[in-house]
Structure formats: C-alpha cells, structure tokens
Amino acid sequence: MRWPTPLALTTTGSTSSAGADTPSVRVSSCEDERVDGGGFSLSDLATGEIVSVAIGDHAVAFTFEGRPTLLIDIGDAPDVFHATEQAVSPRWTWWSNRTALKIIELGVRPAKCWDLSAAHRLLFGGWRSGPEQIWARLHNLDTASIPHRMPVTLFNQALDAGDLGEPVGPDGHLRPEWVDGDWSKSSAQVVSWADTALAMQQLQSRYIDDLHHGPQLRATVLSESAAELLCAELEVDGLPVDAAVAASIIAGFVGPRPRDAAEAAAELKRRDDDVLQHLPPGITFDLRSPDQVKSLLRRVGIEVPDTRAWRLEALRDAHPIVEPLLAWRRAERVLTTFGYAWVDEHIGPDGRLRGLWSGSDGAAGRMTASAGLHNMPAELRPAVSAESGYAFVRADLGQIEPRILAAVSGDPKLAAATRADDMYAPVAEQLRVEREIAKVAVLGAMYGQTTGKGAEALRRLEREYPVAMGYLANADQAAQGGNDLRTYGGRLVPMTAININGVSDRDARSRAAARGRFGRNAMIQGAAAEFFKTWAVLMRARSNHLNARIVLCLHDELLIHVPEDRAAETAALLDRCLQEAAHRWAPVRSDGLQPVRFVSDTSVVGAWSEAKD
DNA sequence: GATTTCACGTA
DNA sequence: CGTACGTGAAATCC
Structure with a gap:
C-alpha cells in the first residue's frame, strides 16, 4: 500500500468545537513543508473505523479508510486525541504501547488498539518485539540477520532525516536507522513509517487467519493489546502507597x-x-x-x-x-x-509507587512489573492504602489453575467439578481420597510433580479425568521432544524459552523431564494469564463511569482504586466481567450451563493487607 | 565493567 | 509439589 501525497499537517493548537457532536480540527502547517489541508471534521470520520498509527515519540498519522488524513504532534494536541476518542473511539494501531503512554500522559485514555508488539509476542513467542523483529518474522526473514546500527561516535554522527532513504533496506530488513527512531522526521517519513506499521497490522491479521487456531486467537490479540494499554495506565497512575x-x-x-x-x-x-x-x-x-x-x-x-x-x-x-x-x-x-x-526511589511525592509494566514478558506470557510491585513482602501491604475518600476493591481468582485446566482441556468431568466453590471437594469424592490428597495430586499433575507421595492419587486422576490428564501429558511429551507449544488463547511457547542454565549440570533424562514440566506448566500458566488479562481489560473497558482505576495486577489478583461510594458497584461489576470473560472463553452449552465456572473472592478494603485469605 | 551465582520476595 | 518473574550483593569472568 502506497499512500498518495500525505496531508501531513500539525494543528496550531486551535481545536475549535463547532458543537459537542462535531469537534473539528483546523490544520495548517507541518515541520518542514506546507500542505494546504483545509478543515478537518471528526464527524466526517464517525461513519467508519479509523486506523491510526502513532509514530515514535511525537507525531501521529491518522488514516481513514486507508487514506492518510492528519498528522499531528502528540504534545501539541491533547484535545485532538480527546475529541477523537469521544467521537469515534478508534482502534489505534501502534508499534508498541510506548506511544499509548505518550497519549495517556496527556490525560487521554484510548479505549482500544492493535498493539503490534503484543501481537508479535503472542504469535511468535519470546521477548523481542521491536519493528525490526515484527517485520522480519512476517516476511520470513531470519531474525539473526537483522542489521544493527553502528554506535554513534564523533566521526559517525546521527543521520539527517534526508539520509534515511526508504524504511526497507537492500537486505529486505527494516533499516536500523528507522527502527531506532531518534531521527528527525519529515512529515513524509512519518507517514511512510505509519504506512509500514499499517502493513504489519494487515500481515499479522492474515497470519492469524492462516494459523487456523480458532476464533479465540484474534480475541486474544485484542485482549493482549488492551492489556498493553492497561500497562501504560498502571505506569502513569501508580499504586497508592502511604510512604x-x-x-x-x-x-x-x-x-x-x-x-x-x-x-x-x-x-x-x-x-x-x-x-x-x-x-x-x-x-x-x-x-x-x-x-x-x-x-x-x-x-x-x-x-x-x-x-x-x-x-x-x-x-x-x-x-x-x-x-x-x-x-x-x-x-x-x-x-x-x-x-x-x-x-x-519508587514512591513519588504524590504517594504513588511506580514501576514499569510489561503485558506479556516471559515464557508463558504473564504480566511483569518492576519496582517491587510483584514481589512486595506481605508485611509491607498495610502501606498500600486507598486515598482519602477512596477505597480498594480487591479480588482474586479462586483455584484458577485447575479451572483453567478444565476449560482448555475440555474435560467434561473436571468441568462439572468447577461447579463447586471448592472444586477439590468433588474431585476428592470422585477419587475417593482426602481433599488434601486430591489437591496435591491435581497440582502435581499440572506442575509435573516428581517427588511422589501422591503417586496412587495420580493414577486415579488419570483414570477419572483422562481428557485433562491427556492434555497435560501431550504438552509434556511435545515439550520433551523440543516442539513448540501454543496455549489455548494462541500464544506460542517456544522451547528455546526454557532456561537451560539452571539444569545444565543435570543429565539428559532430568533435562528432558525439566522441559516436560516447563511445557505442561506453560500451557496452564499461560492460559491463566490470558484469562486474567481478559478479565482485567473487560473491567477496564466497563468501569469508566465509576471512576475506577486498576492500580495493581498480580497474576490472579486485581486491586482497584475507586471513590468510596462506588465501591459496591465496582465489586458487582467485577463479578459480571468475570462471567463475561468465562463466557468469551467457552460459550454456554446447549443446556444453558456455563461449562466451566470461574469464581473470585472480592472485598472492599481500605488497605491491601485487609481481608486477605 | 559486564556477567553469573546465590538468595528471596511474589503468584 | 513446580514454574515464572525482578531485585541486590557477592563472586566470577574478561
């Protein structure tokens, strides 16, 4: 897709509102060239889906139905973003949520997006997901051959915008000069970079179709994309902590x-x-x-x-x-x-603990956070307290992993057990063992238990729940054989992701066993992470009217900061979002029952430490 | 100076 | 039971 001469424009900051329904933007000039663009009315765009691409740290190119429409500087025009969100709530497309962060810092909360980086990590696995990686994988190029830019020295100055050439170099890879993004951009180049991103979105979309992983894969891309928005918001908002x-x-x-x-x-x-x-x-x-x-x-x-x-x-x-x-x-x-x-270092003068958030780092795609947000000792939790006039709604998913196992394996008997608040009780009854034994056996099966007291219970598990146990054994076998896995939601778990260092001193058999454990664990942990993120982003999308903000995500636990008088409503909404997430994962059966039941323990508290089981 | 090991918090 | 992550200090490597 090549664009015609772009209407590459910046606003003069004079966003005039002709009316609440038809905000308009007057466009006039660009960094280094003048293009007469005339007026631009957002109401013109309300009829179709905008695809918008934010570029680098500053500029944003808007496109509408494939045509470039507007190029603006982020810092110049928060009102443009605000008006755009209000009017059309576009699905933004960007290379990564670092762009979303810029917009969020302006006080605008984008509702939805296609995050190329998040989609890339989902589709291809691993950590690295810059434009050069995205481009290379979608063009079947060896990522090992991605060119790197020479370090800038006295004799090797940063390139002028005019030296950049096209985004694609003669080797077929994206030019590192473009990827690095520290170049001064002409409007045509910004639009060209936007063009590249949009092309990646289309290639990713086609890749999804070709994988034939079912409708949940595209849903996971959108959920993971929204989770990246949530991550950016978590970075901006921070966690309320009384220093x-x-x-x-x-x-x-x-x-x-x-x-x-x-x-x-x-x-x-x-x-x-x-x-x-x-x-x-x-x-x-x-x-x-x-x-x-x-x-x-x-x-x-x-x-x-x-x-x-x-x-x-x-x-x-x-x-x-x-x-x-x-x-x-x-x-x-x-x-x-x-x-x-x-x-x-980490608690600001505004009483917020801030760290960097990643939506899907690591082998199985769980969220990660720095600044101690994910490993704060329990003793410090009393310091995590809601601000005056606010409360926390905290909720954690109950027995998430066995419930996930029931869902992703499609084991009807295990799914039936999820009907109970404590699903280990019916499982224990089925196995004719004590509840504790049943629990250890189920967890052991999911984690690849090696030291065996529950050996007998494990045998019974295999007899009573052959579908679920077969699913785990299958993952174990595949991983041992060095085959990549893909979670229920569609995340690729490359076997190169396993940390060899930790087991390098062991013999071949225990290394194989370690790979097997990694495989069966990744399928459960990864799917649980996907389910959790679906829950979280549904809550994010549904809770705007409550002034509720998710301030912490902890694998199976959500902490939401909300005005006191909306706390009860928020808790109720959180449960509805959980049911919606469950429904999206597995539509109801013909008898009207949800095949797998998910439960949460929800409470309204003043500090994180309260009401924690 | 950069990388690895040990230790330990969270789920 | 087992997996994952981020962290800081010491030990080790180059």
Missing part, C-alpha cells in the same frame, strides 16, 4: 532511618553483632556473603550445601546462631530491596 506507613514498617525491621553514614554503619554493626555474638569473640564473618555464612555454620558444626532459608529453617535447634541468622536475613532483605532507598 509514612511504609517507613514505619521498615523501621520495625531495621530501625529508624539513619541520619548520616555513621549512624547507618552503627546500625549495621548492631545487626551484625546480634548474630556474631554467638561466636567466640574476635571471630567475624561477612554475613552478606553466602560462602562465608557456610564457613560460619561449619565452624559451629553445621554442614550445608547451601544456606537458603528453608534449609536453615530445619536447623533452628541445631545451634543458637541459626535463629538470629534467619532474622538477620529477613532484615537484610528489607534493608537492601525494600528499605528506605526503595521508598525514596
């Missing part, structure tokens, strides 16, 4: 905030001495060094292969130094990872 409460909790572990270096050193020594006093005077070890801790333990007669907490836990009574050592470890964790430095 004073956080500081007082930290003080309980490591003492008050030191005023100077000497005080910090004294506090450090005091904590070290709590442990070292159990040794003969004069003997000292660096407690921060695992090797030295091992030597320390050897000196008091304890020999261990490593000094991990769970191992030392069992040796509490072996020597009086073990107990204070464990306490030291705990305090050290708080001090180094979640101490005052963490508070200072």
